[in-house]
Amino acid sequence: DSADSALLQLQAARPEGMVLDVMMPGSMNGFQLCEHIKGDPALQGIYVVMVTACGQEADRALALALGADAYFVKPFSPIDLLNQFQMALLAKENPL
Numbered sequence: 460d461s462a463d464s465a466l467l468q469l470q471a472a473r474p475e476g477m478v479l480d481v482m483m484p485g486s487m488n489g490f491q492l493c494e495h496i497k498g499d500p501a502l503q504g505i506y507v508v509m510v511t512a513c514g515q516e517a518d519r520a521l522a523l524a525l526g527a528d529a530y531f532v533k534p535f536s537p538i539d540l541l542n543q544f545q546m547a548l549l550a551k552e553n554p555l
Contacts, residue, residue: 461485462492469502475551476506476544481513481522490525497526506547508540 463485469477481489489509496502507529509522514532522530529543 462487462489465492466495469496469505473502474505476508476547478508478510478540479527481509481511481518490521493522493527494525506544506551508543510535510540 462483465477465479465483466487479489479493483489483492487495489511493507493509496505496507503526507527508531509527509529510531510533511518512533519530519532528547531540531543
Protein backbone atom coordinates (compact mmCIF):
# COMPACT_ATOMS: atom_id res chain seq x y z
CA ASP A 460 0.00 0.00 0.00
CA SER A 461 3.05 2.30 0.16
CA ALA A 462 6.74 2.41 -0.65
CA ASP A 463 7.47 2.30 3.08
CA SER A 464 5.52 -0.93 3.66
CA ALA A 465 7.04 -2.42 0.48
CA LEU A 466 10.51 -1.80 1.85
CA LEU A 467 9.65 -3.52 5.14
CA GLN A 468 8.27 -6.51 3.25
CA LEU A 469 11.35 -6.65 1.01
CA GLN A 470 13.66 -6.76 3.98
CA ALA A 471 11.72 -9.72 5.39
CA ALA A 472 10.89 -11.69 2.23
CA ARG A 473 13.68 -10.81 -0.26
CA PRO A 474 11.87 -11.79 -3.48
CA GLU A 475 13.79 -12.43 -6.70
CA GLY A 476 11.90 -9.68 -8.50
CA MET A 477 9.35 -6.96 -8.06
CA VAL A 478 7.28 -4.42 -9.96
CA LEU A 479 7.31 -0.81 -8.76
CA ASP A 480 5.06 1.99 -9.90
CA VAL A 481 6.74 5.38 -10.10
CA MET A 482 3.88 7.04 -8.27
CA MET A 483 3.60 5.39 -4.84
CA PRO A 484 2.12 6.67 -1.60
CA GLY A 485 4.35 7.12 1.42
CA SER A 486 7.56 8.95 2.09
CA MET A 487 9.22 7.59 -1.09
CA ASN A 488 8.16 7.35 -4.71
CA GLY A 489 9.10 4.40 -6.93
CA PHE A 490 12.32 6.05 -8.10
CA GLN A 491 13.46 6.52 -4.50
CA LEU A 492 12.49 2.99 -3.51
CA CYS A 493 14.36 1.58 -6.50
CA GLU A 494 17.43 3.60 -5.57
CA HIS A 495 17.21 2.34 -1.99
CA ILE A 496 16.87 -1.29 -3.11
CA LYS A 497 19.77 -1.12 -5.55
CA GLY A 498 21.94 0.71 -3.01
CA ASP A 499 21.42 -1.87 -0.25
CA PRO A 500 23.84 -4.82 -0.57
CA ALA A 501 21.24 -7.15 0.98
CA LEU A 502 18.57 -6.15 -1.55
CA GLN A 503 20.43 -5.10 -4.68
CA GLY A 504 20.05 -8.53 -6.31
CA ILE A 505 16.28 -8.07 -6.56
CA TYR A 506 15.22 -7.64 -10.19
CA VAL A 507 13.26 -4.37 -10.36
CA VAL A 508 10.80 -3.53 -13.10
CA MET A 509 9.29 -0.06 -13.01
CA VAL A 510 5.86 0.65 -14.49
CA THR A 511 4.44 4.10 -14.97
CA ALA A 512 2.23 6.42 -16.94
CA CYS A 513 5.27 8.71 -17.22
CA GLY A 514 6.42 8.08 -20.75
CA GLN A 515 9.08 10.78 -20.91
CA GLU A 516 12.54 9.58 -21.93
CA ALA A 517 14.02 11.49 -18.98
CA ASP A 518 11.92 9.38 -16.57
CA ARG A 519 13.06 6.16 -18.25
CA ALA A 520 16.68 7.29 -18.15
CA LEU A 521 16.38 8.20 -14.45
CA ALA A 522 14.87 4.81 -13.57
CA LEU A 523 17.66 2.96 -15.35
CA ALA A 524 20.32 5.22 -13.83
CA LEU A 525 18.92 4.42 -10.36
CA GLY A 526 19.28 0.70 -11.07
CA ALA A 527 15.91 -0.38 -12.48
CA ASP A 528 16.34 -3.44 -14.64
CA ALA A 529 13.41 -2.63 -16.94
CA TYR A 530 10.89 0.16 -17.50
CA PHE A 531 7.36 -0.23 -18.88
CA VAL A 532 5.02 2.62 -19.79
CA LYS A 533 1.30 2.08 -19.15
CA PRO A 534 -0.56 0.68 -20.89
CA PHE A 535 1.77 -2.24 -21.48
CA SER A 536 1.38 -5.89 -22.37
CA PRO A 537 1.22 -8.16 -19.32
CA ILE A 538 2.79 -10.86 -21.50
CA ASP A 539 5.77 -8.59 -22.19
CA LEU A 540 6.12 -7.99 -18.45
CA LEU A 541 6.06 -11.73 -17.71
CA ASN A 542 8.55 -12.38 -20.52
CA GLN A 543 10.88 -9.77 -19.01
CA PHE A 544 10.86 -11.59 -15.67
CA GLN A 545 11.24 -14.97 -17.34
CA MET A 546 14.30 -13.81 -19.29
CA ALA A 547 15.80 -12.33 -16.12
CA LEU A 548 15.30 -15.54 -14.17
CA LEU A 549 16.76 -17.64 -16.98
CA ALA A 550 19.78 -15.35 -17.19
CA LYS A 551 20.27 -15.65 -13.43
CA GLU A 552 20.09 -19.46 -13.59
CA ASN A 553 22.38 -19.67 -16.64
CA PRO A 554 24.95 -16.87 -16.43
CA LEU A 555 27.35 -16.52 -19.35
